[in-house]
Amino acid sequence: MASEPMNQDLTSVLVVEDERHIASFLEFVLKRAGYEVAVVYDGEQALAAVEAFTPDAMLLDLMLPGLTGLEVLKRLRADPRYASLVIMVLSGRSFGDVPAEVLEAGANEYCTKPIGPSTLLKKLADLGVPPVARTPRRSSLPDGVAEGNG
Numbered sequence: 001m002a003s004e005p006m007n008q009d010l011t012s013v014l015v016v017e018d019e020r021h022i023a024s025f026l027e028f029v030l031k032r033a034g035y036e037v038a039v040v041y042d043g044e045q046a047l048a049a050v051e052a053f054t055p056d057a058m059l060l061d062l063m064l065p066g067l068t069g070l071e072v073l074k075r076l077r078a079d080p081r082y083a084s085l086v087i088m089v090l091s092g093r094s095f096g097d098v099p100a101e102v103l104e105a106g107a108n109e110y111c112t113k114p115i116g117p118s119t120l121l122k123k124l125a126d127l128g129v130p131p132v133a134r135t136p137r138r139s140s141l142p143d144g145v146a147e148g149n150g
Helices: 020-033 043-053 069-077 098-104 117-126
Strands: 012-016 036-040 057-061 086-091 109-112
Touching: 012 020, 012 043, 020 036, 020 117, 036 043, 043 057, 043 069, 057 069, 069 086, 069 098, 086 098, 086 117, 098 109, 109 117
Parallel strands: 012 036, 012 057, 057 086, 086 109
Antiparallel strands: none
């Protein structure tokens, strides 16, 4: 796992996804579009990563080992330091009250998987998260957070 500095000139996106092939796909799409990407694989890592470098946006899976995506979302929204963090929940669950519950908990967007590259990038742009940096961030990833390999 890398602890290299994030590129301050790019918008950073934290991908929180336990399925490695989906995380790799999201990382590839985002990096190709010009985002700086960090990837973590569970809820505890997500909270540590946000604490360490506060990304511009987070792509958050709901079904994570240990701390669920919904729990991560609720903890982040309870902390005023992360009020402006754009959180897009990506999940294979689209039934029942799941989408409404996620939006009520504070997600900026709820999308079902699979999601196509153009849809993902359009939704991020619509949320005001272009691949050019908006605000300064802390400059290094914490231990346990893998910077994308491209």
